[in-house]
Amino acid sequence: MTANVAPAETWWGSYQLGFETSRIWTIGPLTLIVRCLNNEWQIGQERKTDNLVNSDLCETRITDQLPDILAKNSRYVFHQTSGLLTLLPLMADRPIITRPQIPFYLTAGEEVTVYVSSSLWLELWVGASPRKSLERIAIQRPSDTWFGPSTRSGELCYASTTHCRLSLKDQPHRPHRAITPVLIRNQADTTLAVERLNMPAPSLPIYASASGQLWTPKITLTRDKDGDMAALKIDKKAPKEAESALRISEPLNKIENGLLFRAFNAVFS
Numbered sequence: 001m002t003a004n005v006a007p008a009e010t011w012w013g014s015y016q017l018g019f020e021t022s023r024i025w026t027i028g029p030l031t032l033i034v035r036c037l038n039n040e041w042q043i044g045q046e047r048k049t050d051n052l053v054n055s056d057l058c059e060t061r062i063t064d065q066l067p068d069i070l071a072k073n074s075r076y077v078f079h080q081t082s083g084l085l086t087l088l089p090l091m092a093d094r095p096i097i098t099r100p101q102i103p104f105y106l107t108a109g110e111e112v113t114v115y116v117s118s119s120l121w122l123e124l125w126v127g128a129s130p131r132k133s134l135e136r137i138a139i140q141r142p143s144d145t146w147f148g149p150s151t152r153s154g155e156l157c158y159a160s161t162t163h164c165r166l167s168l169k170d171q172p173h174r175p176h177r178a179i180t181p182v183l184i185r186n187q188a189d190t191t192l193a194v195e196r197l198n199m200p201a202p203s204l205p206i207y208a209s210a211s212g213q214l215w216t217p218k219i220t221l222t223r224d225k226d227g228d229m230a231a232l233k234i235d236k237k238a239p240k241e242a243e244s245a246l247r248i249s250e251p252l253n254k255i256e257n258g259l260l261f262r263a264f265n266a267v268f269s
Contacts, residue, residue, distance in 0.1 A: 028058070091201040105194070113166075
């Protein structure tokens with residue numbers, strides 16, 4: 001028997017679990033069950049192979065199901081548990097390579113904003129003072145890709161499962177993804193072919209809007225010379241499109257604005 005079914009716009013935040021109680025979350029393709037015992041936390045997780053099935057689903061409830069019914073399980077033992085559990089959304093630990101639905105050209109002196117939807121991870125914390133991190137879980141694990149002109153120059157990244165869009169209204173609301181506005185400025189003398197875009201995901205914090213949509217700050221990529229390099233700027237606040245947004249998680253690492261990095265198209269094959 002189950003109770004307290006709670007479809008919700010948000011899945012993150014703090015939950016108080018009673019001892020010998022399990023709670024289940026469905027977050028897009030991820031099913032997560034967490035059980036609290038007097039001196040142990042049990043975690044079970046499983047993802048649907050078709051990431052588009054129920055991709056907009058977000059709900060949580062108390063359940064009689066145990067974590068070990070799911071494919072992957074883990075246990076964390078403590079002297080005593082408090083029952084306080086916090087779920088925190090995080091950006092990926094590597095850059096994410098995304099593509100426009102149809103590649104386009106940006107001529108010299110032009111600029112355009114595209115909207116990128118990125119897969120998220122969640123981090124499980126227990127306790128309050130101090131709280132302790134148990135593990136990080138990919139809500140939707142992207143595939144690996146290499147971004148660089150050769151096997152000796154570049155870095156291992158994730159390949160996005162969705163396309164970046166020229167219009168925000170074309171990006172569907174999905175609870176397990178965050179939207180980033182990316183302003184591309186072509187100040188070089190040559191036309192820029194935009195086929196792939198390098199998103200510095202680990203350097204982006206996450207904001208939650210009043211509607212429950214997750215956002216990162218706007219980033220600006222300025223190309224001054226011919227080639228795939230651009231100067232990076234990350235805004236210090238939520239984008240204007242995010243209504244009444246609150247900052248809910250910090251970047252995994254910080255980089256300085258003005259950094260020149262390979263932003264476009266260089267995927268070795």
